[in-house]
Amino acid sequence: MTIIKLDATDSTNSYLKRLQTSENVEDFTAVMAKKQTQGRGQMGAVWESQASKNLTFSVFKDLSDFSLETTFGISLAVSLAIRKALQAFLIPQLSVKWPNDILSVDKKICGVLIENVIKQNAITGSIIGIGLNVNQVAFDHLPRASSLKMITGTVYNLDEMAHAILNQLKVHFDLLESGDFLALKAEYESCLFRKNKPSTFKDAEGSLFSGFIKGVSNFGNLQVLVEDNIIKEFDLKEVTLMY
Numbered sequence: 001m002t003i004i005k006l007d008a009t010d011s012t013n014s015y016l017k018r019l020q021t022s023e024n025v026e027d028f029t030a031v032m033a034k035k036q037t038q039g040r041g042q043m044g045a046v047w048e049s050q051a052s053k054n055l056t057f058s059v060f061k062d063l064s065d066f067s068l069e070t071t072f073g074i075s076l077a078v079s080l081a082i083r084k085a086l087q088a089f090l091i092p093q094l095s096v097k098w099p100n101d102i103l104s105v106d107k108k109i110c111g112v113l114i115e116n117v118i119k120q121n122a123i124t125g126s127i128i129g130i131g132l133n134v135n136q137v138a139f140d141h142l143p144r145a146s147s148l149k150m151i152t153g154t155v156y157n158l159d160e161m162a163h164a165i166l167n168q169l170k171v172h173f174d175l176l177e178s179g180d181f182l183a184l185k186a187e188y189e190s191c192l193f194r195k196n197k198p199s200t201f202k203d204a205e206g207s208l209f210s211g212f213i214k215g216v217s218n219f220g221n222l223q224v225l226v227e228d229n230i231i232k233e234f235d236l237k238e239v240t241l242m243y
């Protein structure tokens with residue numbers, strides 16, 4: 001597993017995307033940058049991260065020989081791999097906020113941006129961008145963000161953390177490849193943030209509604225009990241969990 005280390009780039013996801021169009025990139029090649037000038041988050045958001053304090057890295061997963069039933073499998077493997085790696089560092093109360101934010105003690109410590117590489121109408125690879133807040137100690141205007149250092153008081157080595165996540169990514173993609181999709185989904189649902197708790201959501205029009213998260217579909221849609229016996233499914237563009 002090659003790790004390319006950069007002092008700065010626009011976005012490690014964009015860097016890896018460019019690299020794989022110009023050369024043959026091996027499975028699990030990773031790009032790590034001390035600083036991103038245009039870090040990207042989900043749904044077009046900006047990802048901000050203090051230089052040299054956190055992990056901002058992207059991993060290329062070759063999917064050309066991978067039989068993938070649904071792309072949600074990638075999301076499952078990635079979220080659970082990060083969670084497992086962090087468990088080994090004894091990070092407390094880890095949960096996954098749908099679809100793939102990692103929380104500790106109900107605060108967001110890690111965001112994931114998965115971008116698929118499509119060639120001739122088929123998904124041939126995935127660029128998995130991981131922003132893990134490690135040693136940063138303040139997040140102005142982001143009251144729900146935190147870092148490993150803020151939670152445990154420990155300063156962590158970024159290289160060690162990256163290797164631990166890479167190893168777990170490999171383990172979890174192997175599980176996915178050997179047909180463990182439903183087992184991974186069950187594990188994901190067992191650590192799903194606010195599952196079965198009364199929660200408030202915002203729909204695409206901006207209206208609030210309440211319900212209980214029950215799980216996820218095989219395609220990764222969030223299943224919410226909105227009224228007695230009525231479960232509705234939402235995709236990422238259709239709903240935001242307001243906590």
Ligand SMILES: O=C(O)CCCC[C@@H]1SC[C@@H]2NC(=O)N[C@@H]21
Nearest residue numbers: 011039040041042111112129131
């Ligand atoms: O929660 C989110 O919105 C996803 C954040 C993903 C951030 C990471 S940092 C490394 C990689 N490069 C990027 O530009 N984004 C991802």
